[in-house]
Amino acid sequence: MQQDQHRFTIHTQGQALYEFTDDVTDWLAGTGIHTGLLTLFCRHTSASLLINENAASAVQRDLLRWLDKAVPQGPQYEHDSEGPDDMPAHIRTMLTGASLSIPVSGGRMALGTWQGVYLAEHRRAAHAREIIAHIIGV
Template sequence: MRQATDILAFATHPRALLEITREVAAWLAEARVESGLLTLFCRHTSASLLIQENAAPEVRSDLVDWFDRMAPEDGPYRHDDEGPDDMPAHLKTALTGVHLQIPVIGGRMALGTWQGIYLAEHRHRAHTRQVAVHLLGE
């Protein structure tokens, strides 16, 4: 059994889903593991990770709109240290999560045909976000 770890950095866009599938796949290819488990962990509390459809861009827009309805900025929040989008960003992260586990089969992520890995930026300004990757396999 072998392990590989790293921290990948991504420049996000405000309130958007950034597909990171290619970057993660490239890192996985360098690790040369045929079978195992890949774990991704977003190191932030106002950004998150999700697996979602990667064919229709409207899916991403609809998700961002839905997140805004579920955690509106005009809510009665006590936490607003960094502005009105601060607490809603934390709520959106709580809804979606900060980690993913993906099986590796034949040296590739076992994603479905239309699945992609997304880093969700829930804040109104762009950030550089870090995703820790851990691979265990052989």
């Protein structure tokens, strides 16, 4: 059994979905692990990880619009230390999740044809987000 770990830094420009599938694919190829389990973990409480369609950009826009409607900004939150998008960002992270587990087969993530790995930035300002990747396998 082998394992490896890597830290990705994703520089965001505000609220959006940032695909980093290719970065993970490139790193995995260098690990020499062909079969295993990949864990991705976001080290933040106002950004999250998700797997979704990476072919139609309308999907990303629709997801962001849905999150805006489901968790709107406004004066209804007590926690607003960093601005009006602070608490909504925490709620969006809770809804979408901070980690992913992805099977690895043939040295690649076993994603479907149209699936990609995204960081969801829930804050309006730019940030440097850290993702820890851990692979274990053979």
